[in-house]
Structures are given as C-alpha cells and as structure tokens.
Amino acid sequence: MNNKDLLKAIGDIDDRYLIEEKNRVKTNNMVNIMKNLKLKYVLAPICIVFIAVIGIYKSGIFTSKPDIAISKKDGWIIKEVKTDKTTTSDTAILPKWNEMSISQQFGEVEYTNSKYSSKIAKISKNNIIKNIGNTTLTGYDTYTKTTYSKKGDLYSIKGIAEKCAIAVKFERDTDYYVYVNSYYRPKTLGEFIEVLNLKDNISFGTIYYNYWDKDSEENINVEFYDVDNEIIWNKLFSNLNLENIYSDNDAGKYTSERFSQSISISVDIPLLGYKNISVSLTDKGYMLTNILDTGKGFYIGEDKVKEFLEYIKENYDGYKIVYVDENGKEITDKNMETENNMVEEKIMMTENTVNGYVTKEVETDKITSNENKTEPYIPNN
Amino acid sequence: MEDEEIINLYWNRQEKAIYETDKKYGKYCTTISFNILQNNEETKECVNDTYLKTWNSIPPQRPNILKVYLGRIARNLAINQYERKKAKKRDYTLEIALEELNECISSKNNVEEEFDYNELVNMLNVFLSKLSQDKRKIFLERYWYLYSIKEISSNNKISESNTKTILLRIRSQLKDYLKEGGLYE
Structure with a gap:
C-alpha cells in the first residue's frame, strides 16, 4: 500500500460522511469558469438551451391544455411560462429517520432471492390477492448509525406478476405498501405488457417533443396534451414479439450522436405508485422506458417513430414552450442568466380581449404534485 | 429540481439531465476539480468529462445520493488527469x-x-x-x-x-x- 492507494481509498469512504451538513463544500470564486463552460461532446448544444424551473414545476402543470391560445408561430401555439428568481440550497440532505414514512425507513425487502425496492406508495386492500409469506425488513439510520428491523407480511397484487412487484404490510400497521423488483427484465414487449397488465394499469399524459431548429439555432420544446391513449397504445405497443434489447452497457447507442429530436411520453402507473415516468422514442427508432426503474428498450424502427410523430402533429395542437421573465421578455439560451439561480415557475397566459392582450397568472395552487412529499402516494382505486 | 427527477432524466436519456446536473452541482464539481488541478482549462475539461461519465453510467447506475456520486467521479477524474499530465508541482x-x-x-x-x-x-x-x-x-x-x-x-x-x-x-x-x-x- 502506498500514499496513492490511501488517497484513493479515502475517495471511496461511506457517502454519509460526505453529506454531513458541516461538510458542505463551499464554492470559491471560480464561478467564472462556469460562464464559459461548454460541453465538448455532441450533447453540448442541447444541454445548454434548456431553461430549468423548479418548485412547483411538474408534468401536472403541463398536462392540462391551456384554455386560451396566445398566438401561433411556425405552426405551434405559443405558451408563455413566466419565471422568477429565487435562490435555494444545492445541498443533498438525507431526511432524518423520524421524518421518513415506514416504507422509506424500510426501503428494501427480499423475496424469492430477489430484492424489491419500496415505491413509497400505498396500495388499496382491494388490489391485494393473497399472502405469499412473511419476513423481517431492516432499515438503517445514517445519522445515529442505528439499524432497525420490522416484521412484515408479503402479498401479491392483482394483475401484477410477483416477480415484478409485491405488497408489504408491516406488523401493527394496517396499510399495504408497494415494493418493485427493479431488476426484472422482460424478454419481449408482450411479456412486459402481460406481467404488469399494462393495458389496464398504464395511463399516458403529455407528449413532449424536443427538436433542434437549425434556422433559429435553438432547441424547441413542444407539448401535446390529451392525446388519446388508445392511439398511443395501438401505434406503439401492438407488436408483442418485439424483444427487449436494452443493455446497460450500450445505453448510448439508442440515440444519434448528433441530436436531432426526441419524443417523450409522460406515463403514470398509479397502482404501483409511478407518476410521470417515461416512454421515450429515439431518432434511431428505439422505444425506451424506465417502468420498474431500470431500462427496457424495444426497437420499433425509425419509420414507426416518424409516423407516430406525424400523426400527433397532424391531429393535435402543439404548444411551444417559451420562457419569459417578469417583464415579459423571452428568455433564450443566448441571453440566459449565467448564475446558477434556481427559479420558481409561474404560468402566465395571455388572453386576446376586445381591449387587446391581457396577461394573467394561471392558478397553480390547485395543481397537485408528489414532489417533496413524505407521505405515501395513494392511487385512486 | 430534485435529484430523483434528474436521475430519471438520465434514465430517459433526456439531455436535459446534464443541464440540470450542471445547474445544481456545477459549482460543486468545479470546486473539487480545481482543488486538484489548479488550472481553469483543465478544470473545465474535467467537469465536462464528469458529466459525460455520469451520462454513460446512468443507467445502469441509480445513485442514492447524486451529489456524492458526481463528486466522486469528479475527484477521481481530476486525480487521474493530474497524474497523466504529470504536473507534479511541489506546491500543488x-x-x-x-x-x-x-x-x-x-x-x-x-x-x-x-x-x-x-x-x-x-x-x-x-x-x-x-x-x-x-x-x-x-x-x-x-x-x-x-x-x-x-x-x-x-x-x-x-x-x-x-x-x-x-x-x-x-x-x-x-x-x-x-x-x-x-x-x-
């Protein structure tokens, strides 16, 4: 062993020592470096153009079609999104033990030699089939370095293969919690649909279309709302024999090196506690998804992807997202702030009235979001 | 944006993942790299490499703590880069x-x-x-x-x-x- 080995080993110490509050890394005056930061790889033009928003931003905000169109440009309806600046911390802090729900505290369970991870989601008793065993779960409090254990009964879920997901009911608790096997990999699309009963359990939301406009040299974000789920299902999920070709080692091969476009469909599977996960279509003809947390991929062909996109564009209104500051000035990648400020989003809609354009803020306090919740997500059953 | 959302962006192969990473942890990665390399250009290169390595490793990885995951990659890359360039200045x-x-x-x-x-x-x-x-x-x-x-x-x-x-x-x-x-x- 030499000093370099020791230095390297120090680099591999437990994460908890690096997230202690007092170990927050103070940044110095090198922020100027970030002003000139360019990604030298082909992702560069794409990454910089996105205007990020936080706080109340969730897909829920964009799933509802705006009531009023503002204007049309290049065939898209413009949807202005107003941004304000707030600052926030960039420190990742683990919640304390007593701040976590029981299924967060005991986040993993083993069943038939597979590890299942908690979705921090309750499931109704109506969706429980039968008891399939019992076990003891362990949880670890990184702050006090205490290990806890709790007994739990295991149950199968209606319509869901046990190899994909099960439910756990803890002793002295009345609720059932969903745990999924992230490492389950279906062989085919048909198998995937069957083991999760996707036809009944999945619902599709907003379709996000992102493409590079070489004329304006901008990345364009367009959203399509309320697309008929049957259309999506029939166009993308009809060939049950498609093999799951996704490989963890080849993650980069499913998109072109030079980015041209991407299509992403927001997906909910309420039964299993999934909200706003994704099915995406790449320009190289792959349909990728992170349903059950790990990658699955099916080659549907470039023509199929193009056909799907053309159908959506012809039959649904596309809303081009344009970010504006508090003065109504459009924020583009060219005049974007260089400070890493977090922003809070407000949705502003402009209405054409007899007196001219009127801008008003869309009420967003009614929009629900799972973000930052410590309570389990309870699906509507 | 929460870490879980950023990680989901990686899983969905959405390039926005890198923008969000840079927005949230860019200063953090830059500080770690600069502490080792003491050079602006090399630091920029190292941070870019950090993002690329993160992009190529998620999936299959699904870090529990994204900040630490990034920091570790940045640190290792910076040390390796330092070794390769054999700067070895005594005051480093x-x-x-x-x-x-x-x-x-x-x-x-x-x-x-x-x-x-x-x-x-x-x-x-x-x-x-x-x-x-x-x-x-x-x-x-x-x-x-x-x-x-x-x-x-x-x-x-x-x-x-x-x-x-x-x-x-x-x-x-x-x-x-x-x-x-x-x-x-």
Missing part, C-alpha cells in the same frame, strides 16, 4: 497531501505490496466514525476535497497553525489505527 495541494499521507503508512510499505483494498476502505470508515464531526470535516476537506490549509482554516474559522496541528494528530492516529488493524506491520 495534491502533491502536498500525498506527502502528508505518507506519514500514515509504514516506510516499509511504500512499495507495491499486496493489501486488501476493501479492508482499507472499511477501516477508514470505522476510523472516521470515531472522529468528532469537526475533525472529520477537516480531515475530509484536506484529503477528499483537497483544500489548501488556508481554505480549510477559513472554512472552519480556525488558524492555519491549528489546522496543521489537527491534521498532524489525525494522521498520527490513522497511522496507529492502520497498524493496529494489521494492514501493515
């Missing part, structure tokens, strides 16, 4: 830190001998758990984040000589601990 924090860590190992062992790396990491974890939080912070600022003595003393509001003394004592304790643990004779 990394060089000085390596010299200091020499004190923690037996002079007999500063050669290529076999040792159990995982055992070493475990022992370091146990050693760190026995330190007070303040001392652990100083130790990690020096040997994980590779801050200079001046920066550490400023971060912790103590004098530079006090910082040096604390680090000297910790290194001495570490040496005894590794020896007692049988990692070397």
Whole structure:
C-alpha cells in the first residue's frame, strides 16, 4: 500500500460522511469558469438551451391544455411560462429517520432471492390477492448509525406478476405498501405488457417533443396534451414479439450522436405508485422506458417513430414552450442568466380581449404534485 | 429540481439531465476539480468529462445520493488527469497531501505490496466514525476535497497553525489505527 492507494481509498469512504451538513463544500470564486463552460461532446448544444424551473414545476402543470391560445408561430401555439428568481440550497440532505414514512425507513425487502425496492406508495386492500409469506425488513439510520428491523407480511397484487412487484404490510400497521423488483427484465414487449397488465394499469399524459431548429439555432420544446391513449397504445405497443434489447452497457447507442429530436411520453402507473415516468422514442427508432426503474428498450424502427410523430402533429395542437421573465421578455439560451439561480415557475397566459392582450397568472395552487412529499402516494382505486 | 427527477432524466436519456446536473452541482464539481488541478482549462475539461461519465453510467447506475456520486467521479477524474499530465508541482495541494499521507503508512510499505483494498476502505470508515464531526470535516476537506490549509482554516474559522496541528494528530492516529488493524506491520 502506498500514499496513492490511501488517497484513493479515502475517495471511496461511506457517502454519509460526505453529506454531513458541516461538510458542505463551499464554492470559491471560480464561478467564472462556469460562464464559459461548454460541453465538448455532441450533447453540448442541447444541454445548454434548456431553461430549468423548479418548485412547483411538474408534468401536472403541463398536462392540462391551456384554455386560451396566445398566438401561433411556425405552426405551434405559443405558451408563455413566466419565471422568477429565487435562490435555494444545492445541498443533498438525507431526511432524518423520524421524518421518513415506514416504507422509506424500510426501503428494501427480499423475496424469492430477489430484492424489491419500496415505491413509497400505498396500495388499496382491494388490489391485494393473497399472502405469499412473511419476513423481517431492516432499515438503517445514517445519522445515529442505528439499524432497525420490522416484521412484515408479503402479498401479491392483482394483475401484477410477483416477480415484478409485491405488497408489504408491516406488523401493527394496517396499510399495504408497494415494493418493485427493479431488476426484472422482460424478454419481449408482450411479456412486459402481460406481467404488469399494462393495458389496464398504464395511463399516458403529455407528449413532449424536443427538436433542434437549425434556422433559429435553438432547441424547441413542444407539448401535446390529451392525446388519446388508445392511439398511443395501438401505434406503439401492438407488436408483442418485439424483444427487449436494452443493455446497460450500450445505453448510448439508442440515440444519434448528433441530436436531432426526441419524443417523450409522460406515463403514470398509479397502482404501483409511478407518476410521470417515461416512454421515450429515439431518432434511431428505439422505444425506451424506465417502468420498474431500470431500462427496457424495444426497437420499433425509425419509420414507426416518424409516423407516430406525424400523426400527433397532424391531429393535435402543439404548444411551444417559451420562457419569459417578469417583464415579459423571452428568455433564450443566448441571453440566459449565467448564475446558477434556481427559479420558481409561474404560468402566465395571455388572453386576446376586445381591449387587446391581457396577461394573467394561471392558478397553480390547485395543481397537485408528489414532489417533496413524505407521505405515501395513494392511487385512486 | 430534485435529484430523483434528474436521475430519471438520465434514465430517459433526456439531455436535459446534464443541464440540470450542471445547474445544481456545477459549482460543486468545479470546486473539487480545481482543488486538484489548479488550472481553469483543465478544470473545465474535467467537469465536462464528469458529466459525460455520469451520462454513460446512468443507467445502469441509480445513485442514492447524486451529489456524492458526481463528486466522486469528479475527484477521481481530476486525480487521474493530474497524474497523466504529470504536473507534479511541489506546491500543488495534491502533491502536498500525498506527502502528508505518507506519514500514515509504514516506510516499509511504500512499495507495491499486496493489501486488501476493501479492508482499507472499511477501516477508514470505522476510523472516521470515531472522529468528532469537526475533525472529520477537516480531515475530509484536506484529503477528499483537497483544500489548501488556508481554505480549510477559513472554512472552519480556525488558524492555519491549528489546522496543521489537527491534521498532524489525525494522521498520527490513522497511522496507529492502520497498524493496529494489521494492514501493515
């Protein structure tokens, strides 16, 4: 062993020592470096153009079609999104033990030699089939370095293969919690649909279309709302024999090196506690998804992807997202702030009235979001 | 944006993942890299490489703590880059830190001998758990984040000589601990 080995080993110490509050890394005056930061790889033009928003931003905000169109440009309806600046911390802090729900505290369970991870989601008793065993779960409090254990009964879920997901009911608790096997990999699309009963359990939301406009040299974000789920299902999920070709080692091969476009469909599977996960279509003809947390991929062909996109564009209104500051000035990648400020989003809609354009803020306090919740997500059953 | 959302972007192969990573942790990665490389251009290159490596590793990885995951990649890449370019300037924090860590190992062992790396990491974890939080912070600022003595003393509001003394004592304790643990004779 030499000093370099020791230095390297120090680099591999437990994460908890690096997230202690007092170990927050103070940044110095090198922020100027970030002003000139360019990604030298082909992702560069794409990454910089996105205007990020936080706080109340969730897909829920964009799933509802705006009531009023503002204007049309290049065939898209413009949807202005107003941004304000707030600052926030960039420190990742683990919640304390007593701040976590029981299924967060005991986040993993083993069943038939597979590890299942908690979705921090309750499931109704109506969706429980039968008891399939019992076990003891362990949880670890990184702050006090205490290990806890709790007994739990295991149950199968209606319509869901046990190899994909099960439910756990803890002793002295009345609720059932969903745990999924992230490492389950279906062989085919048909198998995937069957083991999760996707036809009944999945619902599709907003379709996000992102493409590079070489004329304006901008990345364009367009959203399509309320697309008929049957259309999506029939166009993308009809060939049950498609093999799951996704490989963890080849993650980069499913998109072109030079980015041209991407299509992403927001997906909910309420039964299993999934909200706003994704099915995406790449320009190289792959349909990728992170349903059950790990990658699955099916080659549907470039023509199929193009056909799907053309159908959506012809039959649904596309809303081009344009970010504006508090003065109504459009924020583009060219005049974007260089400070890493977090922003809070407000949705502003402009209405054409007899007196001219009127801008008003869309009420967003009614929009629900799972973000930052410590309570389990309870699906509507 | 929450870490889980950023990680989902990686899983969905959405390039926005890198933008969000840069927005949230860009300063953090830059600081770690610059502490080692002490050069703006090389730091930029290292941070870019960090993002690329993160892009290529998620999936299949699904980090529990994204910040630490990124920091570790940035640190390792910066150290490797430093080694490749063979700058080895004596006033570089990394060089000085390596010299200091020499004190923690037996002079007999500063050669290529076999040792159990995982055992070493475990022992370091146990050693760190026995330190007070303040001392652990100083130790990690020096040997994980590779801050200079001046920066550490400023971060912790103590004098530079006090910082040096604390680090000297910790290194001495570490040496005894590794020896007692049988990692070397």
